[in-house]
Amino acid sequence: MSVDFLHPGEGAAIDRDVPALELRGIDKRFPGVVALDNVDFTLEGGKIHALMGENGAGKSTLIKIMAGVYGKDAGTIRMRGREVDIKSPRDSLKEGIKVVFQEIALISEFTVAENIFLEGYPTGKGGSIDWKKIRADSAALFNRIGFNVDPAARTGSLPVSQQQMVEIARALAHEARVVVMDEPTSSLTPNEVSLLFTVIRRLAALGIAVVYVSHKLDEVFEIADTVTVLRDGRHISTRPIGEHTNDTLIQDMIGRRIDNLFPRKRGAPGSKVALFVEKLSTAKKLNDVSFEARAGEVLGFFGLMGAGRTELAKAIVGYDPIASGTITVDGSRLVPHDTRTGVGLGIGLLTEDRKSEGLMGELPVYQNASLASLGAFARMGFVDKAREHRAVQDYVDRFRIKTPSLFQQVKNLSGGNQQKVLIARWLMRGLKVIVVDEPTRGIDVGAKSEIFALIDRLAGEGLAVVMMTSEMPELLGLADRIAVMCEGRLTAIMSRDEATQENILNAAIG
Amino acid sequence: MSELTHASAPRRSIGGQLLGSSQLVLGLILAALCIAISIAAPQFYSEANIIAILRQCALVLIVASGMTMLIITAEVDLSVGASLAFVGCIGMAVLNSTHSLALGMLAALAFSGGVGLFNGLVVTRLRVNSLIATIGTMMMLQGGVYLFTREAVQNHNRLVSFTDLGAGYVGAVPVPVILAALIFVIAYVTLRFTTLGRYLYAVGANEKAVRLSGLRSERLKLFAFVVTGLCVGVAGMILSSLMNAGQPTAGRGFELTVIAAVILGGTSLLGGRGSLFGTLLGVLVLKVIDNGIIILGWNQDLQMVVPGVVIILATYLDIIRNKANVR
Numbered sequence: 001m002s003v004d005f006l007h008p009g010e011g012a013a014i015d016r017d018v019p020a021l022e023l024r025g026i027d028k029r030f031p032g033v034v035a036l037d038n039v040d041f042t043l044e045g046g047k048i049h050a051l052m053g054e055n056g057a058g059k060s061t062l063i064k065i066m067a068g069v070y071g072k073d074a075g076t077i078r079m080r081g082r083e084v085d086i087k088s089p090r091d092s093l094k095e096g097i098k099v100v101f102q103e104i105a106l107i108s109e110f111t112v113a114e115n116i117f118l119e120g121y122p123t124g125k126g127g128s129i130d131w132k133k134i135r136a137d138s139a140a141l142f143n144r145i146g147f148n149v150d151p152a153a154r155t156g157s158l159p160v161s162q163q164q165m166v167e168i169a170r171a172l173a174h175e176a177r178v179v180v181m182d183e184p185t186s187s188l189t190p191n192e193v194s195l196l197f198t199v200i201r202r203l204a205a206l207g208i209a210v211v212y213v214s215h216k217l218d219e220v221f222e223i224a225d226t227v228t229v230l231r232d233g234r235h236i237s238t239r240p241i242g243e244h245t246n247d248t249l250i251q252d253m254i255g256r257r258i259d260n261l262f263p264r265k266r267g268a269p270g271s272k273v274a275l276f277v278e279k280l281s282t283a284k285k286l287n288d289v290s291f292e293a294r295a296g297e298v299l300g301f302f303g304l305m306g307a308g309r310t311e312l313a314k315a316i317v318g319y320d321p322i323a324s325g326t327i328t329v330d331g332s333r334l335v336p337h338d339t340r341t342g343v344g345l346g347i348g349l350l351t352e353d354r355k356s357e358g359l360m361g362e363l364p365v366y367q368n369a370s371l372a373s374l375g376a377f378a379r380m381g382f383v384d385k386a387r388e389h390r391a392v393q394d395y396v397d398r399f400r401i402k403t404p405s406l407f408q409q410v411k412n413l414s415g416g417n418q419q420k421v422l423i424a425r426w427l428m429r430g431l432k433v434i435v436v437d438e439p440t441r442g443i444d445v446g447a448k449s450e451i452f453a454l455i456d457r458l459a460g461e462g463l464a465v466v467m468m469t470s471e472m473p474e475l476l477g478l479a480d481r482i483a484v485m486c487e488g489r490l491t492a493i494m495s496r497d498e499a500t501q502e503n504i505l506n507a508a509i510g
Numbered sequence: 511m512s513e514l515t516h517a518s519a520p521r522r523s524i525g526g527q528l529l530g531s532s533q534l535v536l537g538l539i540l541a542a543l544c545i546a547i548s549i550a551a552p553q554f555y556s557e558a559n560i561i562a563i564l565r566q567c568a569l570v571l572i573v574a575s576g577m578t579m580l581i582i583t584a585e586v587d588l589s590v591g592a593s594l595a596f597v598g599c600i601g602m603a604v605l606n607s608t609h610s611l612a613l614g615m616l617a618a619l620a621f622s623g624g625v626g627l628f629n630g631l632v633v634t635r636l637r638v639n640s641l642i643a644t645i646g647t648m649m650m651l652q653g654g655v656y657l658f659t660r661e662a663v664q665n666h667n668r669l670v671s672f673t674d675l676g677a678g679y680v681g682a683v684p685v686p687v688i689l690a691a692l693i694f695v696i697a698y699v700t701l702r703f704t705t706l707g708r709y710l711y712a713v714g715a716n717e718k719a720v721r722l723s724g725l726r727s728e729r730l731k732l733f734a735f736v737v738t739g740l741c742v743g744v745a746g747m748i749l750s751s752l753m754n755a756g757q758p759t760a761g762r763g764f765e766l767t768v769i770a771a772v773i774l775g776g777t778s779l780l781g782g783r784g785s786l787f788g789t790l791l792g793v794l795v796l797k798v799i800d801n802g803i804i805i806l807g808w809n810q811d812l813q814m815v816v817p818g819v820v821i822i823l824a825t826y827l828d829i830i831r832n833k834a835n836v837r
Contacts, residue, residue, distance in 0.1 A: 317722070319721065339725075343724025358716075359719065360719055361715070361716070363782060367711070383703060
């Protein structure tokens, strides 16, 4: 590895007419699936190019081909006009393409500097590694992107946001001409996002072509110069961001219009208090939280990352222990504090982390749906499968869950359909209070409106819905009342009419 | 990030899974083995030999029935071999001092069930990984049995019912085979048709989801540990009847045979997936190989080597099959 990266511009003159990277007619098939069908994708140096599309649109496949993780079945790849053959991640890096995946691929036990120079440590006398130089060079790289990370820190001890910076520094160390950021903001706080954006703009200023993969519209409008949309493995459009509006972008992504993302059909909330939480504290996070939720109401909880929403959700359903305070569901105290009692009283959690806390991926759809209500289908401990299947089929039809059959392993369903299966799990059990935590995380734009409609219906059927969310539109679109949290405390409760983005954010900052 | 899962074609159903290609492959291996051995040595198909094979299978199948449940919940018990030996000695000692088969049996079950309970509590309460916890128990039992007795506990009774436990027949069928069949059927029905069985799969597939659904996941695991222990109790008494003594050295490597049979049968060590029918096939394959090696007059050390090869091969075939299904 040379040390040219310390002096950008020299020998790195960019010919504006020749694209930094040009993919033409890319095909990729997996048995039974066409993942990419004749896709073109062209990147200019110095520009930020957003790559958008729903889950399954082909974004990941395309960037994995650029990264050398997958081979392409047809098509050509040119770097600055020269056709290249990328067969492995190593080839990709050598050609100057650096992909920063969502799951960051750094060795967590190594220091930051070691990770940056993983592929070739500078050596000194007798082939020994020149540690001083590694540290100094690393610091210089961070200087260039305008973000400082301690080169001697153990990588695993850093927050994701800083690990991303290490990956970006690595890209510079390899003199990357193309940097791909795959859903980089999914676990960042708003503050970290704006820092990341500054760094990304800096990369572009250095003449690097940046690919920004995301499905968050507001971010794309903020940072991208150009947007390419894929759908069902096909190239749909490439346009300057200025030619797009929210609506046109959504339309390109899902192939149809969504007239009303938040259909409201339910009536006004009732007056009966279904959930009453008083002075709730936990050992780690929650501090003296009190509120009530009424039957037929959607109570939205907003907060920034780390505000304690998920902690609250898990505490009030009896999943995580509490230090003090009381929880009353439908007039009865949640004592002893466990999920068995909670579900018995009629409170359940729709988790934010479907894969690790909700789904039984290997098991079929029907077993996932009936998990909480299996006892109701049993006689003397034996499951009446016919009755169980009928009941599940009923929900599959009503919720329009797209699955080839009840016997399909649930892991093969899309995120939206998985979420519907988990909602069905609770409705089959029959609840008084449902706590939904980030109900649309990892769900396509098209399926989101269906989930919103379901939440509206839950409240319409008389459940109290306690919704934890970090998405402002979701909050304002669905909630009857809005509660705001900051660092484990409840800082405001307001009605939908009083709420504005501004006073919500003010309360969230504390 | 889920281009593949989103669009991938339908996979096998649960109905298909039961007699899915995993079992099919194993069934074919079993058939091929039987044919090959009987061509080389026709006496393989004699009634006496078949009964001998079944008797050999009985002990393993009894414990493997419990172990299948346990592995389905994503836990494992490595102490069953050591417990088997200990239980035989205790059962025999109680039998000697009380002259009652019922009390001997009860003592054996109480001890082995207690071992299961201990394992279960260590795993669910102390949250020690079951592999480590049960290796610990195994060592405690292996050493503990010598504190209990330095040599084999001989049978001082002439209790016919005790001798029958291992060596008796009902018609042409050995008693241990009948006991094994009984336990197998109970376990099969439980896993297949009851809520309890469904919860065992669920706990192995996703323990947190089970807890969030208001079920007591720890109790389910505890149950599987205790059942495995009780199965060891039954097997231990049969073994001491067969040997007419409680042998502290018995059962070395038994846990490996049992776990191998379960894994061979397609039950996933990750939990949530598996079937007792597969376990039955797994036990048969291992024991037919054993028997074949003896009948063919091969070096008996191959009795360990060949099953080792078969396990790796069968698991590899399963991986290939899964890949073919996913892609």
